[in-house]
Amino acid sequence: MPGEPQGDDWLGTKNSEPHSVWLPKPVQPMLDAYLDGPRPLVDRVMRLICKQLGVERTTPHDLRRTFCSTVTALGFGRDAMDRIANHKSNLVRDVYDRHAYRNEDRKIMEAVSARTSWRR
Numbered sequence: 001m002p003g004e005p006q007g008d009d010w011l012g013t014k015n016s017e018p019h020s021v022w023l024p025k026p027v028q029p030m031l032d033a034y035l036d037g038p039r040p041l042v043d044r045v046m047r048l049i050c051k052q053l054g055v056e057r058t059t060p061h062d063l064r065r066t067f068c069s070t071v072t073a074l075g076f077g078r079d080a081m082d083r084i085a086n087h088k089s090n091l092v093r094d095v096y097d098r099h100a101y102r103n104e105d106r107k108i109m110e111a112v113s114a115r116t117s118w119r120r
Contacts, residue, residue, distance in 0.1 A: 019086040022106040024113030070112045080108055 001019045005012040013019050023031065030049050050058045064085065071081040082089065084105055 013086055015086060015088040017086060017088060020102070021084070022102070022109040024109050026113055067112060070115060071108060074108075074111055074115060076108050076111075080104070084108060 001013055001021070002010060003013045003016045003018040030052070031045065046060045046063060047058075050063070068081045068085050071084065072078060083101055
C-alpha cells in the first residue's frame with residue numbers, strides 16, 4: 001500500500017509510510033471479487049465483506065483492533081503487532097534493524113486466519 005495518497009481511491013496510510021500486508025488464502029477470493037472493477041476505498045471493501053459474512057455493525061477500525069488483539073493473544077507480541085499494523089515508532093532499534101520480516105509476518109497472518117471463526 002503506498003504511503004502517500006493515490007488520487008481519489010487511496011488516501012495513503014495513516015503514517016504516510018508504504019506498507020505490505022500478507023493476505024491469507026481465505027481472504028484472497030473475497031478481495032478478488034471487489035478488485036476486478038474500479039478500486040474502491042479500503043473501508044468500503046471491508047464493510048461489503050463484513051456484510052457478506054453476516055457481521056453486523058463493524059467498522060474497519062473494529063476489524064483492525066480485533067486483528068491486533070489476536071496477534072498478541074497468539075503470543076507473537078506487541079512488536080509483531082505494531083509492525084504488521086504499520087505503527088511507527090522512533091526507537092533506536094528501528095534505525096538498526098532493517099530486516100523486512102516478510103516470512104515472519106506471513107506466518108503470523110496465517111496463524112490469525114486459522115484462529116478466526118469467520119472462515120468458511
